[in-house]
Amino acid sequence: MTSLHILYASTSGHTEYVVGVLADFLAKHAPELVVTRAVAEVAQPDDFTKADVLLLASGTWNTGGIEGQLNPHMDVLLKKRAKDVDLAGKACAAISLGDDRYYYTGRAVEHLQQFIKTHNGAQALPSLMIVNEPYGQEDKVCKWGQKLLDTFATR
Numbered sequence: 001m002t003s004l005h006i007l008y009a010s011t012s013g014h015t016e017y018v019v020g021v022l023a024d025f026l027a028k029h030a031p032e033l034v035v036t037r038a039v040a041e042v043a044q045p046d047d048f049t050k051a052d053v054l055l056l057a058s059g060t061w062n063t064g065g066i067e068g069q070l071n072p073h074m075d076v077l078l079k080k081r082a083k084d085v086d087l088a089g090k091a092c093a094a095i096s097l098g099d100d101r102y103y104y105t106g107r108a109v110e111h112l113q114q115f116i117k118t119h120n121g122a123q124a125l126p127s128l129m130i131v132n133e134p135y136g137q138e139d140k141v142c143k144w145g146q147k148l149l150d151t152f153a154t155r
């Protein structure tokens with residue numbers, strides 16, 4: 001892996017924080033890796049295919065009135081603007097956030113994984129789920145970042 005592109009949606013800043021922690025970890029431990037990011041609000045179909053590895057990150061919302069959905073911006077991106085994207089076997093990963101006050105805790109992950117699968121992506125490693133505020137959960141994010149690096153070190 002020489003490049004990683006992160007597409008994320010964040011409303012109260014939690015997902016953005018997690019993406020920032022991950023990017024800092026990768027900059028420190030894999031300085032040769034080019035890490036770029038874009039928010040779902042402005043992302044276009046070519047954002048999905050521009051890097052070696054695609055990472056999708058979203059909080060869980062009640063988009064459309066039902067709990068357990070994608071953040072509204074990620075929902076519009078994946079279901080409308082990027083609905084015809086062909087990932088053509090690209091290595092992909094996913095991060096979801098949620099809150100355990102909701103029954104469908106962190107279920108945005110299922111929508112992200114489903115998108116990867118139905119658009120011919122290859123999920124490279126199990127998804128990361130951060131439940132409740134991410135502040136204080138930096139170790140979990142960094143351990144997952146290490147797994148991401150390990151996954152590609154062996155390829």
Ligand SMILES: Cc1cc2nc3c(=O)[nH]c(=O)nc-3n(C[C@H](O)[C@H](O)[C@H](O)COP(=O)(O)O)c2cc1C
Nearest residue numbers: 010011012013014015059060067068098099105106
């Ligand atoms: C309107 C709304 C609906 C939410 N629905 C869910 C949900 O169904 N399941 C869940 O686990 N968390 C739910 N959450 C919690 C968020 O996923 C959680 O706070 C997350 O960290 C927000 O990330 P963000 O700040 O990056 O948007 C909801 C939050 C809001 C504001």
